[in-house]
Amino acid sequence: MCLELKKFIDRISKILLAIESAPPRCTSGIQALCTLKIAMDKAKLLIQHCSESSKLYMISGIARDLRRTKFPLAPAKEEAGKVILGLLRQAIPVPNSVNDLELEAVQLAASTLEITFPSTVLIEKRSIKRLLDKATDTDPKKKILKWLFYL
Numbered sequence: 001m002c003l004e005l006k007k008f009i010d011r012i013s014k015i016l017l018a019i020e021s022a023p024p025r026c027t028s029g030i031q032a033l034c035t036l037k038i039a040m041d042k043a044k045l046l047i048q049h050c051s052e053s054s055k056l057y058m059i060s061g062i063a064r065d066l067r068r069t070k071f072p073l074a075p076a077k078e079e080a081g082k083v084i085l086g087l088l089r090q091a092i093p094v095p096n097s098v099n100d101l102e103l104e105a106v107q108l109a110a111s112t113l114e115i116t117f118p119s120t121v122l123i124e125k126r127s128i129k130r131l132l133d134k135a136t137d138t139d140p141k142k143k144i145l146k147w148l149f150y151l
Helices: 002-021 027-068 075-090 100-112 118-134 141-149
Strands: none
Touching: 002 027, 075 100, 118 141
């Protein structure tokens, strides 16, 4: 509907320019042209509003679709996550005191998640550091983040 209105406005605008360039014949014609011009401006504003609303509607639809979408993990990555969660559920040790079994489990998870290069390790550490900075002192996640940061 908006597209049809836009086509109609474009056609009238072309005709209106031709009429305005011709010398006026009477005052009622001038008044009719002024009224038409005002109606055209209102229609253009309506089309602009429709196009902005359509974009917002499309964006909200995309956001709704993304909320419903499930991103499946590869079985190996899911298993790596379970190993880390298992370690976290046992008990989180004091930072800087990680036993060999925990370190081996984390190394296995890191290799499964393809965190093997120094650059990827650095990216993960920076991400954990940012999360640590955002976490409050009373946040239970802070202890987990510290534990992961010092691995």
